[in-house]
Amino acid sequence: MKLCEFIRPANLAEARDRLRELGQRGMALAGGTALHFMQAPEPVTAVDITRLGLSYIRPEGESFVIGATTPIADIQRYRAPRWAMHEVCRRISTHQIRNVSTIGGNICRVFPWADVPVVLLAMNARMVTYSGKEQEIGADDFFASQPAQRFRDGELLTAVKVPNLRMHHGFGSVKVGRNAAAFSLVTVASVLELENNNIKAARVAAGSAIPFPRRLLDVEAALVGREATAAVFQEAATKAKAAANWRGREGMSADYIQHLAEVSLIDALERAATFARTRDA
Amino acid sequence: MTHHAPTVSFTLNGEAKTFVTEPDEKLLALLRREGYRGTKYGCGQGTCGACTVMLDGRAVYACILYAQQVEGREVRTIENVGTLDEPSEFQTELINAGAVQCGYCIPGMVMSATALMENEPTYDDEIAREYMDGNLCRCTGYEKIWVALRKVLDRREAAAAAGQKPDAHPHR
Ligand SMILES: Cc1cc2nc3c(=O)[nH]c(=O)nc-3n(C[C@H](O)[C@H](O)[C@H](O)COP(=O)(O)OP(=O)(O)OC[C@H]3O[C@@H](n4cnc5c(N)ncnc54)[C@H](O)[C@@H]3O)c2cc1C
Ligand code: FES
Ligand code: FES
Numbered sequence: 001m002k003l004c005e006f007i008r009p010a011n012l013a014e015a016r017d018r019l020r021e022l023g024q025r026g027m028a029l030a031g032g033t034a035l036h037f038m039q040a041p042e043p044v045t046a047v048d049i050t051r052l053g054l055s056y057i058r059p060e061g062e063s064f065v066i067g068a069t070t071p072i073a074d075i076q077r078y079r080a081p082r083w084a085m086h087e088v089c090r091r092i093s094t095h096q097i098r099n100v101s102t103i104g105g106n107i108c109r110v111f112p113w114a115d116v117p118v119v120l121l122a123m124n125a126r127m128v129t130y131s132g133k134e135q136e137i138g139a140d141d142f143f144a145s146q147p148a149q150r151f152r153d154g155e156l157l158t159a160v161k162v163p164n165l166r167m168h169h170g171f172g173s174v175k176v177g178r179n180a181a182a183f184s185l186v187t188v189a190s191v192l193e194l195e196n197n198n199i200k201a202a203r204v205a206a207g208s209a210i211p212f213p214r215r216l217l218d219v220e221a222a223l224v225g226r227e228a229t230a231a232v233f234q235e236a237a238t239k240a241k242a243a244a245n246w247r248g249r250e251g252m253s254a255d256y257i258q259h260l261a262e263v264s265l266i267d268a269l270e271r272a273a274t275f276a277r278t279r280d281a
Numbered sequence: 282m283t284h285h286a287p288t289v290s291f292t293l294n295g296e297a298k299t300f301v302t303e304p305d306e307k308l309l310a311l312l313r314r315e316g317y318r319g320t321k322y323g324c325g326q327g328t329c330g331a332c333t334v335m336l337d338g339r340a341v342y343a344c345i346l347y348a349q350q351v352e353g354r355e356v357r358t359i360e361n362v363g364t365l366d367e368p369s370e371f372q373t374e375l376i377n378a379g380a381v382q383c384g385y386c387i388p389g390m391v392m393s394a395t396a397l398m399e400n401e402p403t404y405d406d407e408i409a410r411e412y413m414d415g416n417l418c419r420c421t422g423y424e425k426i427w428v429a430l431r432k433v434l435d436r437r438e439a440a441a442a443a444g445q446k447p448d449a450h451p452h453r
Contacts, residue, residue: 006287006304006349029347033327036345046304046347073339094415095393097327099339100346180414181328 001027001035002043012052012130012156019047020154028156030069031101034109050102054158063126063161068104072116075103082164084171084275088119088189091175104157109148110213113183117143117213119173121205122189125162131155143213165275168194172271174264178250184208185249186257188264192228192272199223199232204265209246209257216243219265228273230266237265291351293317294361302348308334309343312358319359319388323417330416333389334358340396340412359388362395369395371433378432380425386418394430403441404434 006029009015019026022045029035029046054067057078064083066075076089076098092098092106092115106116107127120127120139127142129135131154142150151157165171173189186209193201202223207213222236240246246258289311290299302311309332312320323331325344332344335357363369368376371394375381390413397404397412409430418426 003304003347006347008352029350032347032350033345037326043305046349048350050350090411094328094330095396095412096330096333096340096342096415099336100341 001038001040003046004043005045006048007045008048008051012054012158013132015047015049015052016131016154016156018045018154019156022047023152028108028151030105031071033097033101034105034111049104049156054104055102059164060161063163065128066103066160066162068108068157068159069102071099072101072103072106073098082166082169084123084165084173085119085162087171088115088173088175088187091115091177091180091184094181103160107142107147107160108151108157110143110146112211113208114213115175115184115187115207118187118205118207119189120160120162121213121215122173122191122203123162123171124191124203125160127157128159128161129155130158134158136161140215146212165191168200168276170194170272170274170276172268172273172275174268174271176260176264185252186261186264187213188261188268190265190268190272192223192269192276194228194273194276197228197277199226199228204269206240206244206261206265209249209261210244211247214244216240216265218243223269228269228276230270233266233269233273236269237262240265287349289348289352291353292355294357300348304347304349306348307344308346308348308351308356311348312343312356317358317360321385321388323385323389328417329386330389330393331386333392333416335392335396338396338400340393340415342415357392357395359391362391370436371395371398371430374429374432375426378425378429380421380429382420386416386421390416390418390426394433398434398437404438409434 009018025044026047027044028049050069054069056067058065072089072092076086106114110117125139127137171191175184175187177184188206190204202220204216204219206216218239219236222239226232240261246254248254286301288299289302321331323329327342327345332342333340334343337355363372371391381387393412393416401408
């Protein structure tokens with residue numbers, strides 16, 4: 001994307017005001033790794049939001065709060081009991097990209113290959129936005145359509161709240177790509193709540209192989225109330241076919257990608273169940 | 282209205298510098314036109330690693346970073362890590378291993394390895410691979426580069442185990 005000006009606002013309110021004034025002629029810049037590839041009819045003014053104190057990770061009440069401009073590498077490196085966000089962040093692109101690209105950049109304008117939205121949908125995360133005052137939006141609403149629409153009027157994402165995985169809750173994700181640094185062919189993530197090995201609640205999401213990241217409600221329905229066994233996971237994964245519109249990619253047929261999604265789902269569910277059973281610390 | 286080209290000020294290889302730049306200019310373009318040509322242009326889209334520099338101690342791709350993003354920050358390039366007369370330890374091992382063919386990828390490889398050695402307390406294969414995962418080589422293949430790197434890392438780990446504090450900048 002061509003830039004005609006580069007500004008560094010002193011605080012969040014100023015960033016919002018400048019972006020609002022600029023409208024289509026302005027663009028928030030975090031890591032800038034997506035901006036580099038984006039097209040605009042006219043050059044835009046970049047509004048640097050990386051110097052506003054929004055890079056942090058901290059436990060707060062029932063959640064981990066991740067500042068919007070926290071680099072993916074910091075999320076990957078962070079460790080705390082029952083923290084699971086590092087798993088998918090390790091699988092995003094390369095070391096150098098992870099050092100620069102931010103969680104906000106990954107989810108405020110969702111590209112088809114974005115991995116983080118899939119995880120946040122499964123985790124039932126809440127997004128904190130600022131437009132004069134702060135507002136919280138649940139993942140289902142935030143990712144119901146392209147979030148970039150929401151940010152057109154100078155609004156900014158300030159943080160992401162990822163709920164703590166409580167006792168008997170487990171997380172599992174799988175990203176399949178051609179090689180370690182490649183964009184995803186299929187990314188799936190799940191959170192399971194177990195009670196005596198019965199599935200009390202399930203959230204399952206997918207991305208990359210479908211037009212936009214989303215939850216797989218039919219798969220979830222096939223899990224809840226059942227025992228957490230390999231057979232149940234396999235049966236639930238077959239519901240993925242009807243749950244989403246799987247697309248062929250990179251010379252692979254839609255059928256193949258859908259099969260890949262099913263296999264990945266079984267794997268992610270197994271991981272989530274293992275997490276729920278064994279990581280009760 | 283007179284148009285004043287904006288400037289960007291940052292610490293480059295330990296020295297405070299100010300450069301005239303355009304809002305749109307990438308850090309890689311600025312470095313190369315200012316004579317820091319050790320940093321290479323490969324793909325220009327954040328996939329090959331030839332343009333790797335260190336920003337505040339972390340390896341980043343200079344080809345997709347707007348120069349304005351480094352205002353007030355610290356940038357290190359290959360020129361600060363080793364020279365022809367005074368190659369770094371890893372550069373010497375790369376030569377010894379015959380790991381350099383065209384050499385285009387090497388400055389980037391060395392910058393990623395420097396980030397690894399300066400940021401991590403220990404260097405198992407997993408962490409070393411993680412730091413090197415964003416650097417491609419199109420001719421040598423990775424085996425010899427890996428052998429050279431492992432030699433340096435093993436030597437440093439052995440020194441640390443023997444109670445010697447490894448020097449972060451052994452060549453300078
Ligand atoms: C080579 C390469 C490989 C990649 N591979 C993967 C991959 O495998 N998986 C994956 O998930 N991603 C991948 N990415 C995408 C990468 O993670 C994104 O480029 C990144 O997440 C964007 O983050 P950024 O901080 O650089 O955002 P920017 O480029 O700065 O911004 C992106 C968009 O989000 C908006 N924005 C940013 N922050 C905010 C905010 N706080 N509030 C409102 N709007 C905001 C910007 O205005 C812009 O429209 C890859 C990128 C590259 C370059
Ligand atoms: S030139 Fe920057 S990554 Fe290839
Ligand atoms: S030696 Fe030629 S690209 Fe690595």
